[in-house]
Amino acid sequence: MTNSRRKFIASSAAIAAGAAASVAAPVSPAKSKTPLVHHVFFWLKNPGSVADRDRIIEGLKTLRKIEAIKELRIGVVASTEKRDVVDNSWAVSELMFFEDLAGQATYQDHPIHQKFIKDCSHLWDKVIVYDAIDV
Template sequence: MKTTVITLLVCLCLGTAMAQNQDSMKTFDPAFAHTVYFWFKDPDNTADRNLFETSLKKFLDNSAYAKTNFIGKPPKATREVVDGSFTYSLIVTFESAEAQEGYQNEQPHLTFIEECKHLWEKVIVYDSFGVAK
């Protein structure tokens, strides 16, 4: 059940990311999706949020591997199946699993982690291969 709910949430976020950012994003690549959820130690701290958003955007703007991205915050949950406990979500697409591996080791990603790792108490990552239509 939990896996199904998470899968539905990821699909919803991916669809929303495409609809909301279509003009400013490159073409969505369904080959590989990297979904990350962050839980902050102090989620109401405005300075922490500003640092995180600035560092994350700088990283994504300078990534040689990330094709599309979506940075999100949880909406007020109105249904029991919606988990709104995280502080931020990030969905990044890649043309392949190999590209995602390159992203893990590139300097902009490592700099982002170094600048922001003190902000979060928990991070969960879900990686997915696209399913052929």
């Protein structure tokens, strides 16, 4: 029951993020310059470690050098009202926008992304990725 609830909450968060992104920049899908949204959530091995959280954030900032990424947002859990539908169990998130699937594929194999994984993967316990395209 708890696992299904977590999946529902995580899915709801991703849908809400996608909806917020589309409202923030209203454009018709045919003219969208960033139709692929890549949202990643990280859970730390040491959840209370500010140093580990900051190291992942610094690593994520290096990804801005990858040309395929059109926009990159990095966030931490907001101190919003506690509700059943809000999942605040993660520590760091990244929200990326790509022009197309090819751009996202380029990012996945890019040496800077691979270096980020090599340098920071020992800091996280779990990662969940939500990819969406404009419709």
